Amino acid sequence: MGVEGIGASVARKEDKRFLTGKGRYTDDMSVPGMKYAFFVRSPHAHAKIKSIDMAAAKDMPGVIGILEGKQLQADAIGNIICGWMIHSKDGSPMKMGAWRPLANDTVRYVGDAVAIVVADSLGEARDAAEAVVVDYDVLPAVTQAVKALEAGQPQLHPEAANNLIFDWQLGDAAAADKAIAEAAHVTEMKIHNNRLAPNPMEPRATLGIYDSAEDHYTCYTTSQNPHVARLVMSAFYNVAPENKLRVIAPDVGGGFGSKIYIYPEEIVCLWASKKTGVPVKWTCDRTEAFLTDAHGRDHFSTVKMAFDKDNRITGLKVDTIANLGAYMSLFSSAVPTYLYATLLSGQYAIPAIHANVRTVYTNTVPVDAYRGAGRPEATYLLERTMETAARELGVSPAELRRKNFVRTFPYQTPVIMNYDAGDYEASLEAAMAAADWNGFAARKAEAAGRGMKRGIGMSCYIEACGIAPSAAVGSLGAGVGLWESAEVRVNAVGTIEVMTGSHSHGQGHETTFAQLIADRFGIPIDNVNIVHGDTDKVQMGMGTYGSRSGAVGMSAVVKALDKVEAKAKKIAAHLMEADESDIVIENGELKVAGTDKTLPWFQVALAAYTAHNLPPGMEPGLKEGAFYDPSNFTFPAGCYICEVEVDPETGTTEIVQFVAADDFGNIINPMIVEGQVHGGIAQGIGQALLENVHYDPQNGQLITASYMDYAMPRADDLPSFKLSHQNTPCPSNPLGIKGCGEAGAIGSPPALMNAITDAIGNNNLTMPATPQKVWSALNAVN
Amino acid sequence: MAKVKMTVNGRHVGAECEDRTLLVHFLRENLALTGTHVGCDTTQCGACVVHMDGRSVKSCTILAAQAAGSTILTIEGISNGGELHPVQAAFKANHGLQCGFCTPGMVMTAIDMIRRHGANLDEATVRAELDGNICRCTGYHNIVKSILAAAAEMGGVKQAAE
Numbered sequence: 034m035g036v037e038g039i040g041a042s043v044a045r046k047e048d049k050r051f052l053t054g055k056g057r058y059t060d061d062m063s064v065p066g067m068k069y070a071f072f073v074r075s076p077h078a079h080a081k082i083k084s085i086d087m088a089a090a091k092d093m094p095g096v097i098g099i100l101e102g103k104q105l106q107a108d109a110i111g112n113i114i115c116g117w118m119i120h121s122k123d124g125s126p127m128k129m130g131a132w133r134p135l136a137n138d139t140v141r142y143v144g145d146a147v148a149i150v151v152a153d154s155l156g157e158a159r160d161a162a163e164a165v166v167v168d169y170d171v172l173p174a175v176t177q178a179v180k181a182l183e184a185g186q187p188q189l190h191p192e193a194a195n196n197l198i199f200d201w202q203l204g205d206a207a208a209a210d211k212a213i214a215e216a217a218h219v220t221e222m223k224i225h226n227n228r229l230a231p232n233p234m235e236p237r238a239t240l241g242i243y244d245s246a247e248d249h250y251t252c253y254t255t256s257q258n259p260h261v262a263r264l265v266m267s268a269f270y271n272v273a274p275e276n277k278l279r280v281i282a283p284d285v286g287g288g289f290g291s292k293i294y295i296y297p298e299e300i301v302c303l304w305a306s307k308k309t310g311v312p313v314k315w316t317c318d319r320t321e322a323f324l325t326d327a328h329g330r331d332h333f334s335t336v337k338m339a340f341d342k343d344n345r346i347t348g349l350k351v352d353t354i355a356n357l358g359a360y361m362s363l364f365s366s367a368v369p370t371y372l373y374a375t376l377l378s379g380q381y382a383i384p385a386i387h388a389n390v391r392t393v394y395t396n397t398v399p400v401d402a403y404r405g406a407g408r409p410e411a412t413y414l415l416e417r418t419m420e421t422a423a424r425e426l427g428v429s430p431a432e433l434r435r436k437n438f439v440r441t442f443p444y445q446t447p448v449i450m451n452y453d454a455g456d457y458e459a460s461l462e463a464a465m466a467a468a469d470w471n472g473f474a475a476r477k478a479e480a481a482g483r484g485m486k487r488g489i490g491m492s493c494y495i496e497a498c499g500i501a502p503s504a505a506v507g508s509l510g511a512g513v514g515l516w517e518s519a520e521v522r523v524n525a526v527g528t529i530e531v532m533t534g535s536h537s538h539g540q541g542h543e544t545t546f547a548q549l550i551a552d553r554f555g556i557p558i559d560n561v562n563i564v565h566g567d568t569d570k571v572q573m574g575m576g577t578y579g580s581r582s583g584a585v586g587m588s589a590v591v592k593a594l595d596k597v598e599a600k601a602k603k604i605a606a607h608l609m610e611a612d613e614s615d616i617v618i619e620n621g622e623l624k625v626a627g628t629d630k631t632l633p634w635f636q637v638a639l640a641a642y643t644a645h646n647l648p649p650g651m652e653p654g655l656k657e658g659a660f661y662d663p664s665n666f667t668f669p670a671g672c673y674i675c676e677v678e679v680d681p682e683t684g685t686t687e688i689v690q691f692v693a694a695d696d697f698g699n700i701i702n703p704m705i706v707e708g709q710v711h712g713g714i715a716q717g718i719g720q721a722l723l724e725n726v727h728y729d730p731q732n733g734q735l736i737t738a739s740y741m742d743y744a745m746p747r748a749d750d751l752p753s754f755k756l757s758h759q760n761t762p763c764p765s766n767p768l769g770i771k772g773c774g775e776a777g778a779i780g781s782p783p784a785l786m787n788a789i790t791d792a793i794g795n796n797n798l799t800m801p802a803t804p805q806k807v808w809s810a811l812n813a814v815n
Numbered sequence: 816m817a818k819v820k821m822t823v824n825g826r827h828v829g830a831e832c833e834d835r836t837l838l839v840h841f842l843r844e845n846l847a848l849t850g851t852h853v854g855c856d857t858t859q860c861g862a863c864v865v866h867m868d869g870r871s872v873k874s875c876t877i878l879a880a881q882a883a884g885s886t887i888l889t890i891e892g893i894s895n896g897g898e899l900h901p902v903q904a905a906f907k908a909n910h911g912l913q914c915g916f917c918t919p920g921m922v923m924t925a926i927d928m929i930r931r932h933g934a935n936l937d938e939a940t941v942r943a944e945l946d947g948n949i950c951r952c953t954g955y956h957n958i959v960k961s962i963l964a965a966a967a968e969m970g971g972v973k974q975a976a977e
Binding site for chain 2: 044045047048049050051052053054055056057058060061063154156232233234235236284285286287289316318319320538539540541704705707708711712713714715716739740741745746747748749751753754777
């Protein structure tokens with residue numbers, strides 16, 4: 034592998050700029066004449082806009098312009114759309130209500146944008162926004178999905194009767210019902226997957242620049258997928274045609290899904306720049322982020338799992354209601370359907386599965402993909418149910434899982450997915466060994482001697498990454514293909530630039546993608562630049578989400594490298610008068626195998642560009658591009674074990690041990706992969722123990738709108754983690770990699786909740802397991 | 816408007832700003848020192864930590880006018896030419912950062928932590944001391960490891976976890 038090749042824990046190339054304050058995030062950007070935007074937002078969860086009076090605000094110091102939704106509509110700026118079509122089981126299409134970038138008649142959640150104020154300073158823009166008088170006719174609001182479906186509730190969109198967006202199903206209902214009817218045992222649960230705020234540490238920001246001389250727009254934005262942003266803003270929002278719109282996502286401070294979507298602010302700032310004649314920068318404050326960034330999760334489910342007399346699962350039936358908020362965000366419809374129900378087989382051979390999913394409008398901010406996106410919801414539901422079943426059946430949780438593992442591959446589940454490879458037993462064994470599972474009873478007894486309640490819990494997760502085969506997702510309703518592109522440019526001196534459509538917002542692509550080149554050609558990663566995040570530099574790309582950069586983005590680089598290597602070998606063979614098939618590339622040299630003939634890499638590159646002596650008919654240059662469309666999803670899987678101590682006096686939970694055993698297939702940079710798992714686990718622990726978005730159900734006000742109210746995991750809430758890797762290579766892509774970005778957030782919540790409920794002896798506990806809830810659950814059984 | 820003068824990273828600087836300007840905005844907007852970040856509005860996240868007269872402070876919670884006459888050190892001022900400060904080097908070696916947004920605040924907090932605790936720094940202390948700095952990427956595992964490694968490198972005796 035070499036010191037910088039595949040499999041080496043290479044320190045990151047990008048770190049120096051971040052460590053020295055030289056990172057360039059969107060809010061760090063400044064251009065001549067730039068002014069500041071502040072948005073007037075709805076203070077009500079649901080209201081009619083009767084009038085907007087800007088007269089006083091327009092005279093405030095520093096104000097350059099104030100723009101409202103009617104002007105936006107007059108300029109034919111389009112509605113924000115959801116890009117994944119789902120049909121209800123009756124065949125009708127999902128009911129997409131209009132989402133105006135600036136509301137012009139109705140506001141539907143607290144934070145809905147109503148107008149934009151542009152001023153010389155942020156303070157002046159904020160002052161003027163406070164002076165804009167919006168007269169609202171306040172309407173009743175509904176924030177909870179289950180309630181929103183009931184008769185007589187406030188209606189959000191005329192298209193969606195009873196706020197129902199779609200009523201969708203997957204699998205065989207009759208087969209699942211039959212399995213349950215004939216079962217020796219049925220485990221039933223009600224599962225709530227709590228609503229979360231993604232909270233990348235960099236708040237969203239955008240800088241819209243309109244150049245009237247060129248009739249051209251530039252948009253700096255905090256995006257995980259700048260090309261998709263450009264495509265959607267051109268094709269659907271009518272901001273500008275693609276050739277007149279450049280989107281740049283420079284350094285981006287975390288995303289976790291929330292920066293996939295195209296939000297009102299990017300669109301409005303570009304439009305406002307043209308209207309006001311000045312570059313317009315908007316930066317979200319944290320409360321605004323809580324109010325307007327797409328949230329995650331928020332599922333209510335009932336589940337029935339059927340077992341035969343040998344404790345084999347014979348059927349699974351799931352009914353889920355998912356809250357999608359006030360409007361349908363870009364991928365919102367895919368999350369509780371094709372990213373959720375397709376994973377309900379978990380690691381288990383389940384002959385009959387049926388899932389019914391209803392999605393619902395409520396007066397809350399839109400809900401879309403957040404780290405894991407549907408797969409954490411599926412895993413939490415299954416793994417809480419498996420643990421509960423083990424307790425009911427009186428068997429060990431490990432034994433019940435072992436008995437039901439899928440063991441032969443490929444394995445076709447009843448819910449679309451075809452698992453290509455895996456070894457679930459290996460991860461289970463590794464996790465149990467690392468956690469000293471067998472020593473738990475002694476530790477529990479020791480803790481009891483100190484008056485503490487000790488518990489242990491496991492979860493065996495599977496996810497689908499490498500999103501996604503374009504034809505497959507197209508047939509399921511996706512509005513785009515989910516391939517990736519790459520271009521490898523070898524310079525005349527042999528240094529290399531790689532243009533990728535993947536986007537790094539913390540994942541370390543500048544290092545790991547460069548490792549591919551170091552591995553292939555034996556040149557130092559310092560000689561390789563990874564270029565991403567700019568639609569003027571990279572032709573096209575689908576961006577980074579769903580743990581797809583490695584499996585899809587890197588595979589595109591490999592395809593381009595194959596072409597570069599083939600051409601370089603042709604040139605080298607010609608120059609050394611050898612047969613092309615005898616050329617090998619090692620340590621930065623092209624050699625004729627079995628001889629001492631050799632050419633340095635840079636000399637072959639130079640020959641390609643001088644073109645003085647190329648094989649007959651060969652074009653000059655050494656630059657190749659490729660598009661890679663995966664043939665299947667990838668299926669990372671693993672086993673997590675959590676051990677806790679609950680203080681019965683206070684209900685406080687301490688995580689005393691957290692073990693993760695993951696199978697990500699082949700690994701490019703173990704240090705970076707471990708970092709991804711650490712971060713994912715922390716977010717999963719956050720969900721299970723601390724985090725919860727809470728809207729006041731009466732008036733729709735967001736109660737948890739700052740870090741004083743929303744409990745982000747801090748360093749002293751978490752332990753250090755014990756990780757291990759099992760590596761069954763993925764057969765579906767050339768590198769054999771599966772993806773590691775989301776696993777931690779998927780596998781950890783059920784492990785932790787299984788541990789706490791084990792400790793307190795009461796299974797009736799919802800996330801987040803706050804001390805108050807744990808204390809109450811404990812005292813309910815004592 | 817106020818004319819505010821201070822010493823930042825060894826340079827005497829002065830600029831006109833609105834009276835309400837926070838130190839972090841003065842650094843970012845008036846001095847173009849954009850390494851210090853704003854991650855929240857409530858003094859919780861610590862992305863804005865700088866040193867004021869030798870002690871770590873959250874620059875979002877001090878008016879620029881309050882910092883007049885003081886000596887400020889920011890993330891841009893701690894490395895020696897091309898050479899990283901030992902805390903910066905430890906964060907790089909131990910993968911103590913991912914997206915980099917919280918990193919300047921983490922590094923400035925860590926330097927102050929090591930200055931105060933020196934050889935007494937252990938994992939529990941580091942985790943408790945990081946209560947005012949939020950990271951969403953790393954799960955803190957490698958940040959803790961980085962700070963312990965830096966403390967050892969800078970003269971502490973406790974070794975890093977693992």
